[in-house]
Structure formats: C-alpha cells, structure tokens
Amino acid sequence: MDKSMVKNVAINFSGLVLPTFVSLVTVPAYIHLVGVERYGVISLVWTLIGYFGFLDLGMSMAAQHQISKAHAAGDPAQRSRVFWSAVWLNFGTGIAGGLLIYFGAFAYTAYFAHSEASMQHEVYLALPWLAIAIPLANVSWVFAGAINGMERFGVYNTNQTIGTFLFQLLPLGAAWLIAPNLQTVLAAAVLARLIAAVLLARASFKVLQIERVEWPQRGVAGGLFKFGGWMLVSSMTSMITDSLDRVLLGAHLGARFVTYYTVPQNLVTRLNMLPNALVRTLFPRLSAIRREDADGMVRKSLEFLNGVFTPIAIFAMLVLAPFLHVWVGREIAIASAPVGRILIIGVWLVGQASVTRIMIQSQINPATAARVGLFQLPLFVGALWLGIAHYGLIGAASVVALRSLLDYSVLLWMSRIHARPIALDMLTHLAFLLASLGVASAIDAIANPLRAIAAAAALASINAGWSVLTRPELRSIARGLLRKLSERVRGRANVPVKARRDA
Structure with a gap:
C-alpha cells in the first residue's frame, strides 16, 4: 500500500479507537444504573432500529461510490447532484421508517421478548424517540458517505468521534440525573444522534463546497438506485x-x-x-x-x-x-x-x-x-x-x-x-x-x-x-x-x- 493509504488507514483507525475507551467505561456504568435485564432490553431495541437500516436503500454507499468517481473526474456539479438526491431520498424513507417502527417495536416487545410487564411498558413509552431516530440515522449516513467519498477521513472521524462520545455519555448522564429507565436513556440517545447529524451535515457541506439546496434529479436518483439496490x-x-x-x-x-x-x-x-x-x-x-x-x-x-x-x-x-x-x-x-x-x-x-x-x-x-x-x-x-x-x-x-x-x-x-x-x-x-x-x-x-x-x-x-x-x-x-x-x-x-x- 502507498503512503497515502497507510496514512488514511491510521486516521480511520484512530477515529474508531478513541470512542472505544469511552464505551469500555460506560458499559459497566450502564449495567450498574439500569440493571442487567434492562441493559439487555436496550441492546435488543437498538438491534430492532438497526433492522430499519434497509430504508437507506443503499443510498449512502451508492453516493460514496458516485461521489468518489465524480471527484476523480473533477466534476463538482455532479458531486452536488449526487449528494442532494441521496439526502432527499433518505430523508423521505426515514420518515416512513419512523412510522413503521411503532408497529415493529410493539410487536417484538409484546410477542417475542421475554420481559416483565413493567419493562414492556417502558419500551412503549420510548417508542416516539425510536421513531425520530430513523430519519436522523438515514440522513447521517449520506453525510458520512459524502465525506468519505472525498477521502476526507480526518474530517469525518473528528465529527464521528464527537458524535460517538455524545451517544455514550448523554444517555448515561440522563439515567443518573433524571431516571434509570428506558424512555429517559433512549431520549438522550436520540438527542445525541441529532447533534451528531448536524455536525456531519456542516462538515459535508464544507467538504463538497455545497452552496445551495438542490432537489433530487430523476436520472441521478436512478443511477443511485441501480447501484444502491x-x-x-x-x-x-x-x-x-x-x-x-x-x-x-x-x-x-x-x-x-x-x-x-x-x-x-x-x-x-x-x-x-x-x-x-x-x-x-x-x-x-x-x-x-x-x-x-x-x-x-x-x-x-x-x-x-x-x-x-x-x-x-x-x-x-x-x-x-x-x-x-x-x-x-x-x-x-x-x-x-x-x-x-x-x-x-x-x-x-x-x-x-x-x-x-x-x-x-x-x-x-x-x-x-x-x-x-x-x-x-x-x-x-x-x-x-x-x-x-x-x-x-x-x-x-x-x-x-x-x-x-x-x-x-x-x-x-x-x-x-x-x-x-x-x-x-x-x-x-x-x-x-x-x-x-x-x-x-x-x-x-x-x-x-x-x-x-x-x-x-x-x-x-x-x-x-x-x-x-x-x-x-x-x-x-x-x-x-x-x-x-x-x-x-x-x-x-x-x-x-x-x-x-x-x-
């Protein structure tokens, strides 16, 4: 591998290592505050949210693929068209996913999870926050893909590390200061995701030199769907x-x-x-x-x-x-x-x-x-x-x-x-x-x-x-x-x- 590749691997590795130390500290604290069973339920709830990643429709990776090609060809206008087409498509599917997760989370909690009735009630109270998490995650993936497509890994990892720190620490602080229940922990996690999405959006605008909002274009969207599907x-x-x-x-x-x-x-x-x-x-x-x-x-x-x-x-x-x-x-x-x-x-x-x-x-x-x-x-x-x-x-x-x-x-x-x-x-x-x-x-x-x-x-x-x-x-x-x-x-x-x- 050439020197630039080794350097980029080192940057990406550093961006993945730093949040790990926070996680190592917070997991025992989470288990102590919310208990073994509740921590298991939180893990299952985030797994359910992960299933809704299909609503990305492959747009984030397709956008990264197309943006890297446009960048190599020196075509900033095409980069912008690809970016905005992917953002709008993912935002729309994210809203649909937020509505669907009410039913998915309810069905899994009611019929498949082995939890007490009080635990199930906490999950039901947390459902609005879970719904909000879906469109946030969808657009964040496009922002991240755009930055990586430009091979600006230092910019991406800086913002991603800040977001990960917030995602680990805000829910823990909320459980300690407010209440150690599911709705409090998940609400704080969604707030952390919102802050991280804003940081990634600002960084992607700067890296791609985005100066105005554009509507999705049918031809560009078709190419994204073909690869992203x-x-x-x-x-x-x-x-x-x-x-x-x-x-x-x-x-x-x-x-x-x-x-x-x-x-x-x-x-x-x-x-x-x-x-x-x-x-x-x-x-x-x-x-x-x-x-x-x-x-x-x-x-x-x-x-x-x-x-x-x-x-x-x-x-x-x-x-x-x-x-x-x-x-x-x-x-x-x-x-x-x-x-x-x-x-x-x-x-x-x-x-x-x-x-x-x-x-x-x-x-x-x-x-x-x-x-x-x-x-x-x-x-x-x-x-x-x-x-x-x-x-x-x-x-x-x-x-x-x-x-x-x-x-x-x-x-x-x-x-x-x-x-x-x-x-x-x-x-x-x-x-x-x-x-x-x-x-x-x-x-x-x-x-x-x-x-x-x-x-x-x-x-x-x-x-x-x-x-x-x-x-x-x-x-x-x-x-x-x-x-x-x-x-x-x-x-x-x-x-x-x-x-x-x-x-």
Whole structure:
C-alpha cells in the first residue's frame, strides 16, 4: 500500500479507537444504573432500529461510490447532484421508517421478548424517540458517505468521534440525573444522534463546497438506485446475520442471557476497528481506479490485514477472561469469556471477508456480493436456531464463526483474484488462532492472569515474526517504521540536554 493509504488507514483507525475507551467505561456504568435485564432490553431495541437500516436503500454507499468517481473526474456539479438526491431520498424513507417502527417495536416487545410487564411498558413509552431516530440515522449516513467519498477521513472521524462520545455519555448522564429507565436513556440517545447529524451535515457541506439546496434529479436518483439496490440487499443480509444471534437468544433464553452474550460481543467486535478502517479507506479508492490496479491493492491489503490483525486477535483471546473479570465482574466473566473467544475468530474472519466484499462491489458487480449473502441467510438461520437450542451461548458463537468462514471463502473465490496464496496465508493465521483458543481454554485466566498475559505475548510475537519473515510487504512496512524510530531517537540524542529541558 502507498503512503497515502497507510496514512488514511491510521486516521480511520484512530477515529474508531478513541470512542472505544469511552464505551469500555460506560458499559459497566450502564449495567450498574439500569440493571442487567434492562441493559439487555436496550441492546435488543437498538438491534430492532438497526433492522430499519434497509430504508437507506443503499443510498449512502451508492453516493460514496458516485461521489468518489465524480471527484476523480473533477466534476463538482455532479458531486452536488449526487449528494442532494441521496439526502432527499433518505430523508423521505426515514420518515416512513419512523412510522413503521411503532408497529415493529410493539410487536417484538409484546410477542417475542421475554420481559416483565413493567419493562414492556417502558419500551412503549420510548417508542416516539425510536421513531425520530430513523430519519436522523438515514440522513447521517449520506453525510458520512459524502465525506468519505472525498477521502476526507480526518474530517469525518473528528465529527464521528464527537458524535460517538455524545451517544455514550448523554444517555448515561440522563439515567443518573433524571431516571434509570428506558424512555429517559433512549431520549438522550436520540438527542445525541441529532447533534451528531448536524455536525456531519456542516462538515459535508464544507467538504463538497455545497452552496445551495438542490432537489433530487430523476436520472441521478436512478443511477443511485441501480447501484444502491444491491448494496441494500448486502447490507440487509449482513445486518440480519450480525444481529440474529442476539434476537434468537432473547427469544430462546431471555434478556439476561442476551447480556451474557452481548457484553463480550460488543467488546470483541471492537477488534474489527482495524479491518473497518482499512475497508473505509479502500472503498472510495477502489471505486475510482482500474481493475488491474485494484487487484494488486486488494492482495496487499489482505496480507497487511492478516499480518497485523492476527497478533491482536491472539492477544485478545488469551486476556479476555481476566479483562472481563475486572471490567464487569466475575459472574459475567465466567459466563461470557468462552463465548467471546469464539467470537474473536468470527470477527477476524469478518474482517477478511469485508475486504473481498468491497472489491466485488466496487469493481465487479454489487449484485454478486448480495447473492452470496442471500444464499447463506437461510442456512445461517437454521444452523443458529439449532445451535442455540442444543448448546446455548456457545452454540450461537460457534455458528457465527463458521458462517464467517464460509462467507470469506465464497467471496474470495468470487472476487476473481489469484486466491491460492491468500487462502494459504489465511489458513496459517487461522491455525494460530485455533491453537490460541486451545491454550486459552486450558488456562484458568481469571485465577492466573499473569500466565494468560505471558502466553498471549508469546503467541502473538511468534505470529507477528512469522508474518514479517514470509511477507515482503510487511517487511517493508516494518523496516520503514524502524527507520523512522531510529531517526527520531538519533535526532533526540543530538539535541543538547539544556535544549531538551527548555522544550
């Protein structure tokens, strides 16, 4: 990858890392204030809102795709037309979704969620706020897509980080100062989303040099729908498969077990920050370059991701249990750590699959990636239902990991790149992860946290060393980092002691 790509990945990664620290602090506080069951209900409610992401109709990704092409062609007028067409379409569908969510949330709470009557009453009182959240989310996605389409990742991440901080802290403050119930928490969350939407809107106007409001144009809207329709199918199937485990756990076992599953899931999903940063960086660039250049970029990106992400996943797998013990207590740690370790493998595979998916969407045909998800969905539903029924939390996590492996394998084959060396590299790293899973299961990490940390450091170092020795791209990056570090150390040593003190 060239220097600009590495820089953009670093910017996107930083924008994903910073909110994580706030989340790590706020989750225990939420559970303490609202209780285990109510926190589980909040998670399920936001999952239901996520289902209404289909009302985006793929406009945000389609707008990003078209804006990146228009930017590469030097056509600001086309950028503006694409932007406003996507904004108005998403605003209209968002209003429709806000009305529909009354019925969806009511039906799920009344007939599927295992909650007490008082908890259901709190959900009903929160429904107006949930309805408002839909159009806010819809237009925010377009603003974000427009900024990323211009590859202004610093601008996007600054605004997104502020919005995420508000989304984590405002509801917690409202629960503490006003009342620890659902309607108060969700109302504060919607207020945070509103502030974040305003920030993104102002930033997108500035980046795209928007000077006036325009109405949607039929020709532009048609092009967005053509690309976005299949992107919608992909996002819908991904959204369903990503959240169905929690929904079915709630239906089978109740809200308490959703918390035991959601706490490690939310934690280990944060590991996907590096793949997400890479994907966010790659999509607009892949949309604007030639196919032969895209092939090389994807191969190097997957090598980079395998080499950097695997040591992180290995380390996380072995230190997960003691971290959960300190973070949320012994009870949740004992129930959640085995689930989280398996989910780490699933998250790692999802990161690999995401790179190949955007390659197909930007360079081949978004319909191809969408059909893969559609084919897998019924198989996943049946396997997940059986896994939960027979093995509970472990069954759900195992099915999720296996589905991720199947998804990656199919997408890699359909991306039409030379897959054999990539697949062999992936399988080697997967073997490291499975070995780490065995070690983590054998160690009582809660009782012996230092032993777990030592094993994590050793296995992660071995994996990182193997990657550097076998992959020229990673060797080059490592040499560059060592060279810069050495230059800084030498430059620091050459500065007189008095000058350093004055600085």
